[in-house]
Amino acid sequence: MLELKYPMSSQISLPVRFFRLVVLAKLTVLYVTLATLMRMTMRDRWRCSRYTSKLLSWFCRQGLRFLDVEVKKVIVGEVPQAPFFVVSNHLSYIDILVVSSLFPTCYITSVEIGETLGLGQMARSANCLFVERRDKSGLSREIGEITEALRNGLVITIFPEATTTDGSELLRFRRPLYRAAIDSGVPVIPICLNYRKVGGEPLSSKNRDYLFWYGDMRFGGHLWRLSQFREPFTIEVTVSPAVSPQGVDEAYLAEHTHQIVKGHFNPCSG
Helix, strand or coil: CCCCCCCHHHECCHHHHHHHHHHHHHHHHHHHHHHHHHHHHCCCHHHHHHHHHHHHHHHHHHHHHHHCEEEEEEECCCCCCCCCEEEECCCCCHHHHHHHHHCCCEEEEEHHHHCCCCHHHHHHHCCCEEECCCCHHHHHHHHHHHHHHHHCCCCEEECCCCCCCCCCCCCCCCCCCHHHHHHHCCCEEEEEEEEEEECCEECCCCCHHHCCCCCCCCHHHHHHHHCCECCCEEEEEEECCCECCCCCCHHHHHHHHHHHHHHHCCCCCC
């Protein structure tokens, strides 16, 4: 269990804390309900995905506001019009809210998430595409589905580290799903997330667990701790120039985008 390291003066009152979580729960239920209705009434799967990703973008901006998360966007290059393929480092479930707040997107996630009670329903409502990491026999079919989504005008986001981390290092980027960007011919946009402040204090190895979600951390307990702070969290998002998939392979794209993200990434080691 993470020990409380912040003085009481930096924490909000319990009623306000409960209010935050109740609002977040209501926003989640409302989004899932609206997205489910869209899926039931729209016959075109990809058209539905485009609309629900826009809806998700709006809800994510509201969620960040109620969690008091300040997003500072740094645009290094021009972001193209959809479709494009986004790759990002991965530190917390908050990453989803942050990236979606920037532009409407669908995500690639694991079949295990899809099978998890609650999270699975939310992932399906967000039109996530699922990949089976435990068995590679269906990989070509999964890549084909992602390629089709891109060809139908969607923005697709992947976290090629394939897991969240404690921020001490950037893991290697796994390459297979880059094939979808090559086959569809859409640009690849590398994004780097750097969490700068927690409860008004600079991020460090002593307070990162309030924000980063990794290992065997329980979602409910983590969100409860996250909701306590009076001062905002600060996240810096660096959006790098587009990388063309023309004339290269998955290995090159994975390594090249890894180096781009690594160049902007600030490891949490202090």
